[in-house]
Amino acid sequence: AQSVAQPEDQVNVAEGNPLTVKCTYSVSGNPYLFWYVQYPNRGLQFLLKYITGDNLVKGSYGFEAEFNKSQTSFHLKKPSALVSDSALYFCAVRPVNTGGFKTIFGAGTRLFVKA
């Protein structure tokens, strides 16, 4: 079965320190990869995506993500965390071999950035 794993329910980091939110997937083919963020009482907002090309992609609010094909991972990173980055982060994978109509989400990782 196709799946997306976010192994950490919660990540704690001090403001100014680098952060990493992990994502691995088990999907056949070369899927499209996405990260979304959810702030309290809001819908999900798009951060960045990997479709093809350079393994390091840059997105909104200073976030970036590194795609590793051999490890089937797509970890979200930021060099210097802000308190305002505290939110719930979702990794999402879209299998191409099903026409790109379905999206599989991870369970989410809650990020706490302490001042």
Added chain:
Amino acid sequence: EAQVTQNPRYLITVTGKKLTVTCSQNMNHEYMSWYRQDPGLGLRQIYYSMNVEVTDKGDVPEGYKVSRKEKRNFPLILESPSPNQTSLYFCASRHSASGGNYEQYFGPGTRLTVT
């Protein structure tokens, strides 16, 4: 302003009482989808629509119906709600059903409680 709207935002109902959650987008998107968000499970896809009058099941379609009579609207119908459908529901849309590399735009969510 480009947006996806959902109504109602909050709903408490009783088992068996039919309800409809509306979703509308103003971006002329072809593709629309419904998800439910449950703690520890992330978002799971209920139904999606590739265009007007074209819909298909996601991963958790049981107990739900949808229709797509107009491009901008994609209502979610619960004919006979049950307590296990208590959840947070999100509608989303994106450009081009066949262009799976596009990111999705999410509505603000509908919190449904079935007693």
